[in-house]
Amino acid sequence: MSLDPVILALITIVGAATPLLLAALGEAVVEKSGVLNLGVEGMMLVGAVAAFATAVGTGSSTLALLAAALAGAAMALLFGFLTLTLLTSQVASGLALTIFGIGLSALIGSPYVGTPLERLARLKVPGLSDLPVVGPLLFSHDVLVYFGLAMVPVIAWFLNRSRAGLVLRAVGDNHEAAHAIGYPVIRIRYMAVLFGGMMAGLGGAYLSLAYTPMWIEQMTAGRGWIALALVVFAAWRPVGILIGAYLFGGVTILQLHAQGGAMIDIASQYLSMLPYIATIVVLTLMSSGAARRRLQAPACLGRPFHPTA
Amino acid sequence: MSKSRLLRTTLAALAVSALAAAGAQAQEDPTKVGFVYVGPVGDHGWTYRHDVGRQAIDAAFGDKVKTSYVENVSEGPDAERVIRQLAADGHNLIFTTSFGFMNATVKVAKQFPDVKFEHATGYKRADNLSTYAARFYEGRSVIGTIAGHLTKSNTIGYIGSFPIPEVIRGINAFTIAMRKVNPDAEVKVVWVNSWYDPGKEADAAKTLIDQGADIISQHTDSPAPLQVAEERGVLAFGQASDMAKFAPKAQLTAIVDHWDEYYVERTKAVMDGSWESADVWYGLKQGMVEMAPYGPGVPADVAAAADAVKQGIIDGSIHPFAGPINNQAGEQVVAEGETVSDEDLLKMDWYVEGVQGTIPK
């Protein structure tokens, strides 16, 4: 096998992994603060439609990305108001947010069905982009791909090294103690939830601006759920999310290649199962060693907090 | 809501005669026509095209007909309730537009003998239940011809949704026509196991191109594969709608679902009392299957060859499944001078020679 098809497949994997990476990174920060937002799918959809509508309306991809982040954050704010201020069940509110987001995005998007859009520009680095192998593989992507990759070390540093990240984790691990020390638990969680919404919105924008530049209803097709699973897969670590997103995207593309090459003579449905099964198997192999991993799950995940409770 | 003026005028004659026949009673009680959709009207594919057909009824009959629809109806237990609700609500004619609605439609049709039902792509009929489907495979012959002429790598990528007879029939019709003009060309099939996931369709298109395909054909609904083709500089065919907007250079042509005239005709039949149960399988000839205008990638001689196939199918001189046809093992399964019967087409579950991969049993 020559190098070229491998390189091409790798580029395809980057596309499949990016929306998952963006949304999952945001959700990891949310969950680290002790909040479980199952509404990622809904936030992604609203982000996707906001980005598309803005791009069509203004022609500016910068504004489109901004709109996606704001729309995702607006959805997250609604979720935050319900779960943090009104102390509703996080699991149920997140699912309700998804139902709401599917409806809202379809409503906003209905005039845009069938509208074409120029793909989000690929950034060209003079000289580097034209290199034989490295050029197309590393230096020919759009801003969201680089943004997602750049956020991995940034969020890892934030969570593990920065003071703010330490406070965030303290809030997620023991909100009573954090409150007692004087940290504003609710405010910190609001900020985390808003950040998660922005990232989910951008993940949606990647779909409607770059991956498949169009708007059709429910175009996320379950990617919000995969993103949620990847956070768990990664044990809430950004690097783990990066690995998980590329593993999942990679196996997805690999099974398509296996089909196209007519290499394996079984029903395609069984091949389509592979990304899901691979994720379970890899997680099991990684988990089996360790009680260590239990420590990674924020202890207060999903528990409501009221300062006087 | 904006309605097509063009359609309004072309259908005006139909409408006038319908009104005359319907008489005074219809003036008070509009004929009610209901639609059950499997997807959202915003899918830009299968459901979207049916809804365009519904709007054609609105345009043709104005106040004399009231149409309504229920979208996103699951093919599971919900279908029967929705269909029954439409019948109980006084609809005179109900179109159920997905194969999975078949048994639910049969059940409700029994309970409402005075209501007329039309089920798309099924095979169970009754006195008040028609079936209708389009011979999309005729369009596949046309695009197969184009692909055979234009491929340089002799590899065509074909994105399938699910391995059902409708899709397999399309793959075979495409391959037969392609190999008539280019016996060396082969078709690679990738199943995405979804009707509705643009991201996965795009991935499948990229994969097929990476494996050497220089033309992409699809039996899924979204324009995503065309967008990929446009970006990667290969050629492709659209599905359900003319998708040239999404791929002005890459789209060679598209197979367009065109239900408008059929829906108007059947509505008119209910209004004037001439509706009868039927088994309709229309194709290019009746205009239920249409070809979008050729894109810039189709040279004049190839366009002429494609037009000849299209014209041959319309006038009956060409049958997309005329022998000799070999199966994948190279054995002749349809002899020279014979054609595959409609019943065998309906349940087709084998590949012809030139398709890579197998259909698991």
Place this chain on the structure above:
Amino acid sequence: MIRLVPRSEPSAAWTYLAPVFAVALTVAAGFVLFALMGYDPVETLYHFFVSPLSSRYGVAELVVKATPLVLIGVGLSIGFRAGVWNIGAEGQLTLGAIFGGGLAIWLHDSESILLLPAMVVFGALGGALWAAIPALLKTRFNVNEILTSLMLTYVATLLLSALVHGPWRDPEGFNFPESRLFPDAGTMPILLDGTRLHLGALLAVVAVGVAWFILSKTLLGFQVKVVGAAPRAARFAGFSQARMVWFSMLLGGGLAGIAGLSEVAGPIGQLVPEISPGYGFTAIIVAFLGRLHPLGVLFAGLLMALSYLGGENAQIAVGLPTAVTGVFQGLLLFFVLAADLLVRYRIAFGSSPEAKAA
């Protein structure tokens, strides 16, 4: 400044008033939403909430729609109480349908009255077996059940697809993706003539009763509550966390499996590629709307079912698109969830020492 003051104990009055209050808010919000969208708000609301219930058939349909939601919701609520996050009920439902439905396909000539009971048992087994995978991985390898149960849902759906597109196709069905119809002996009996109300509804009611009994009258139920509310205390008391995981998963999976079986042996009558419009996920909302209490789940299931029926009705009658229905359903859920606050907290005005900290 508005603030929330916790009640020393849940308000009995608000336990019942809160849902009423939420519905009132929903109606008000719906009025505004529908009017803004250009639909007659009164008529639309009527079609949403009243007309689905205005006939015997309509009420029966409501129960048919609520049946799987309640069956699954009851099982999940026990797991959620014990802190076990099974979000893969959709997959367990699918496996229940495959196991129970597979039996009906295999014995398609059977006229035995034992066929249906056997199918129910197989359905429960299928669901429980699928849930046993996350349970095993959780207890043995410490693998998080959120991921495994969710991923297995996709695997289950693809498995069903492979079966009905392949070996389980109806031999007389022109190779279309559906199984043969189940024999009469393998079909849920209809409880009310002229409707689709089937035996599954009775199973759901039984499940509610059994769950209530377990939770309030047995040591096992007590353990569930303790493990969920105070895991550390439970460990000191010697309650096994692993046992809780197994119990919650098998119960939730088994009930989801029965739900799947009762759908295919009830209103569907055969195996088809799509047997559930996401009941396994909707049931998670139902469990929480019902405050994780079996009776609450019953009412929540009915409310949720009504919102679906109402959406369909409003679309038929006034042409309300499903997009608006989705937004409205979301609002309904937000209000019901938020109103629950009033059960546990009262609203006070003016500032307080705590307000500064928050």
